[in-house]
Amino acid sequence: MSLTSAAGLVIFRYTNKVIQFLLLQTSYGQHHWTPPKGHVDPGESNWVTALRETKEEAGYSENDLEIYKDISYTLNYDVNQKPKCVIYWLAKLKKPEQNVTLSDEHQDYKWLPLQQAQELSGFDDMKLLLADFHEKAVKLV
Numbered sequence: 001m002s003l004t005s006a007a008g009l010v011i012f013r014y015t016n017k018v019i020q021f022l023l024l025q026t027s028y029g030q031h032h033w034t035p036p037k038g039h040v041d042p043g044e045s046n047w048v049t050a051l052r053e054t055k056e057e058a059g060y061s062e063n064d065l066e067i068y069k070d071i072s073y074t075l076n077y078d079v080n081q082k083p084k085c086v087i088y089w090l091a092k093l094k095k096p097e098q099n100v101t102l103s104d105e106h107q108d109y110k111w112l113p114l115q116q117a118q119e120l121s122g123f124d125d126m127k128l129l130l131a132d133f134h135e136k137a138v139k140l141v
Contacts, residue, residue, distance in 0.1 A: 002082075003083050003084070003085055004039065004079065004082060004083065004084040004085070005039070005040040005046065005084075005085050005086075006037050006038055006039050006040060006049070006084065006085070006086040006087075007037060007038070007040055007046040007047070007049040007050040007053070007086065007087050007088070008034075008035050008036050008037025008038065008049075008050050008053055008054065008086065008087075008088050008089075009035060009036060009037075009050050009051075009054045009065070009067065009088065009089050009090075009091040010022075010035045010073075010088045010089070010090055010091065010129065010130070010133050011035065011036070011054070011058070011060065011065065011091045011092070011093055012090070012091070012092055012093070012133070012134075012137050013092065013093040013096040013111060014092070014096060014137075014141040015096040015097075015111075018113055019113065019114065019134060019137050019138065019141065020111040020112055020113055020117075021035070021111070021112055021113075021114070021117040021130060021133075021134075022035060022036070022058065022093075022100065022109060022110075022111055023035060023109065023110050023112060023117055023120055023121065024036055024057060024058065024100075024102065024106040024108070024109050025106055025107055025108040025109065025110075026105065026106055026107070027104065027105060027106055027107040028105070031107070032121075032122065033110070033120045033121055033122070034121065034126070035088060036053050036054045036056075036057040036058045036060075037050070037053055037057075037086055037088065038052070038053035038056070038057070046087050047069075047089075050087075050088075050089060054091075056103050056105075057102070057103050057105060057106060058100050058101065058102070058109070059099075059100060059101025059102070060093070060098075060100075064093065064094060064095070064098060065091040065092065065093060065094060066091065066092040066094055067089055067090075067091040068089060068090045068091065068092075068136075068140070069089060071089060071090040071133070071136050072087055072088060072089045072090070073087070073088050073090075073129045073132060073133065074086070074087045074088075075087075075088070075125050075126070075129060077123075077125060088129065088133075090133050090136060090137065092137070092140065092141075114130060114131065114134045117130050118130050118131070
């Protein structure tokens, strides 16, 4: 069984002395909430995928973000009985007030502090990822 690979960025902003994470709500399926991410296209690296998907889904380019290439987290789980591997990198929005531009793949977005982001994500592995990235982000602001 082939492994599905995906990549994305966990974007945070620091505003009013609070770290907030960006979560996007899908416009399909269960309408779950995740950071911007997507499938790796043939011949594309995880890194290029993360940048492309972030631009497509949230409207942020590499120039809008301070991306920490040395801070990543990999999730492994099954989707419809097929293994999936998603790598995320941590990124800070340079201008906290900059608006999100959603694609048609998403119907809503929220900037949330850690606990609310964890609750909205609903998945234990994403809760752990967010906690880990929050701990690292505190040292970066």
